[in-house]
Amino acid sequence: MSPSRPFYVTTPIFYISGTPHIGHAYTTIAADVLVRTARAHGPARALTGTDEHGQKVANAAAAAGMTPQEYVDSLAPRWRELAPVFDARFDDFIRTTEPRHVTTCLALFDRMRAKGDVYEGVYEGWYCTHDETFWPEAKLIDGRCPNAECRRPVQWLSEKNWFFRLSKYNAPLLAHFRANPDFLRPQSRYNEMMALLEEGLEDFSISRSSFDWGIPLPGGGVLYVWYDALINYISALGWPDDADGLFAEFWPGMHLIGKEIARFHTIIWPAMLWSADLPLPARVFAHGWITGDGGLKIGKSLGNAMDPYLLVEEFGADALRYFLLREAPFGSDFSISVDKLRQRHNSDLGNDLGNLLRRSLAMLAKYRDGLVPEPSDGRVSEFVADLPVLVRDHVSALRFREALDEIWNLVALLNRAIDEQKPWELHKAGRGVELDALLYDLCEGMRWLSVLLFPFMPTKSTAIWEQLGLEGTPERAWADALVWGGLAAGTQTNPGAPLFPRIEPPAA
RNA sequence: GGCUCGGUAGCUCAGCGGUAGAGCGGGGGACUCAUAAGCCCUAGGUCGUAGGUUCAAAUCCUACCCGAGUCACCA
Incomplete structure (x- = not known):
């Protein structure tokens, strides 16, 4: 596998006066899986943050008896905590009230104005x-x-107000969309934006003068929140000064967004960048919505089910991450329920994966004192050879579900190998060579699983790694780690608690 | 209302011109290393409705029904 060019992914910045819900978790988790996979191949960076300007924030602050700044400062921590709760690791968290962001916005505004694209x-x-x-x-x-x-x-x-000459970029945008069908995915969103472009774009007001909670402009007024918000993707990289070289290294990146804000990210934002002579985002992916079971009413119990913090409490971050990315194709809407989550947890995670680890290590302990045998080449090593590329390609294309399907093919293969070769019979019959070969296949296969699953389930994947008796964590370059035979003979495994203990439904 | 996407086995979905597929759930079986997990076998669904094109349609066309989205400054 070749190393890739630096990878940069962003979530939308979250509107600070909102309440964290499962949708925020979804975007956050997807971005985290993308960046963790990318980190296994080269430099990668992920950004999230909060959107803190606008009249609504000002009003809410007033209602709370605070200044807007006090108000947003009081709310920022709960958004900063969001990613860690889901085991998501971002490299940066930007707030639009930070000086670094303000500086960038004003610089961009000046650049666009100098270009003649901003007028009163x-x-x-x-x-x-x-x-x-x-x-x-x-x-x-x-x-x-x-x-x-x-x-x-x-x-x-x-x-x-100040206006942005968006209309000027109508034709170039249309051409860009036509030349780059993958610029915006999935297809349905692309079609919608094409329709807008074909209808024609009008100039766009980028400042407000009726209130003052925003980035102040030299001549009076403040920047319109959306204009300000979009710029976070490059202000976090340090544009234009780029003292740390982050912008040069990581821009352009890809934006992960909810489908409702596609227009801002694929029409307005690209036009702004063009106006400033900056490269457009590499890709934009608008994912679907998560609904309650049945889609419509959200009763009290269902309301709880949609609370991502409660779900993490019951199932753990890894199981929730797995469920969200395995349950439906990324990009389409789907519903979530505690029943479905429990089902996936018990079946895919507990029965298939967790039990595989448990039964394998139990036999290794019983027949070989828990010591990994000599490496051997067999069917498993052949099967596994193409897996890293398949998984990586699927993840790169946001096909998380397909990536997990591929990984689960390995889980199934290992489970099948046990049943077909019946190690308990090999042991009784004294066929030690065959037994060793099988046991090695199982352990090494699970080491691969651990590495491949790390982006999806960092905690449980690390638990597998540790039970295999390995040092460090499964977070490592795939090119080095995914080489058959990497697990050394004689490694002392140490079986631990079940990975995903069965969760019983509440008694009716 | 215009436009877009979708309507395939109980559930989630794949197939997208050549006589219907996967996973889960359900049913049956042989084992025992294991979280009563895993493995093997099985499910016979008029592929939303009605027409049409074709030697042949879930797969192309038309109309309609149902669901979702979007139609510009609402994060």
Whole structure:
């Protein structure tokens, strides 16, 4: 396997006044699996953070009796804790209120202005004060706010703002989409954006003057939150100064987003980058939504089921990570329930994987005092040869489910090998050579599993590694670690507790 | 309403012109190293509905039904 060019992946920055839910966990976990896989092949970097500007934040702060800064400072820790709870390891966490971000935003604004892409204009429209939203005339209902829960009268608002000449980039964007079908995946989102581009783009207001919780502009007013938010992906890399060389090394990267914000990431953001003569994101992937079982109503129990912290408490981060990426193709919506999670946990993780480790090490202990026999080449070494490339390719293409399917083929192969070769009979019959060969295949096969599974289940994969009696952790370069025979003869294994103890359904 | 994606075995999905597949659940069997786990066998679903094209359609076309998304400054 060849080393890859530096890899950079981002999650969206989370809106600070929101509440962490399973969707945030989903994006976070997917990004973590991507970057852990990439780290096994070369330099890799992952970014997450919080989006802290905007009128809603200002209002919420006022309601809480705090200044906006105090307010966001009080909320930031709970977002910073999110990734660690799911065993996700990011290299950086950026807050849009940090000076490094402000500096970058203003530099980008200047660059775009110098290019002639930013001009002063009047931003006006029908505004609903309660919803803080501008509505197009066509959407108004009897001259009132179209939001069914609002229906308040709207007012004509007009403010002098900075505009971005987005229309200028309409044709180049269209050409870029056509030339790079993989720029935005999955297909359905790509089609939607193409439709928008074909309809034509209008210029876009990038500042606000009606409130002041945002990045202040020299001439007055603040940057519009979305304009500011998107820039986090490069401000975290230190653009434009790039004192640490991160921007030069890692940009462009790939963005992992929820499907609802595809337009910002694949139309507005690329246009902003072009305007500043910077490279476009390499790829954008918009994943699906997670719903409750049945999709619709979220009752109290289901509400709990959707609480990622409770799920981690019951099943552990590794099992949740596994479930989210194995249950459905990445990109489509799917539903989650405690029953399904328990099912996957017991079947795939407990029965197939956990029990494989347990039965193998138990036999090694019984027949060989727990010492790994001499390496041998057999069917397993042949089967395993193509696995790293298959897994890596699937992960790179965000086919997490297929990657896990491939890995589970190895789990099944090892389980089958035991049943077919019946080590207990080999032992009774004194066929030591065959027994040794099988036991080695099992141990070495599980060492490969440990390495391959590390990106998906860092904690349990490390537990496998340790029970095999290996030093360190399974986090290592695949090119070095995934060589058959890497497990040394004579290694003293030390079987431990079951990896995934069966979880019984609550008594009805 | 326009556009997009999807509607395949109980569940989650693959197949995308040549006489229906996988995993899980369910049923049966032979074992015992193991978390009563694993292994082997099995499920007969008019592939949303109605037409059409074709020697041949789940797979192409048309209409319709159902679900989801999106239609621009709402993170």
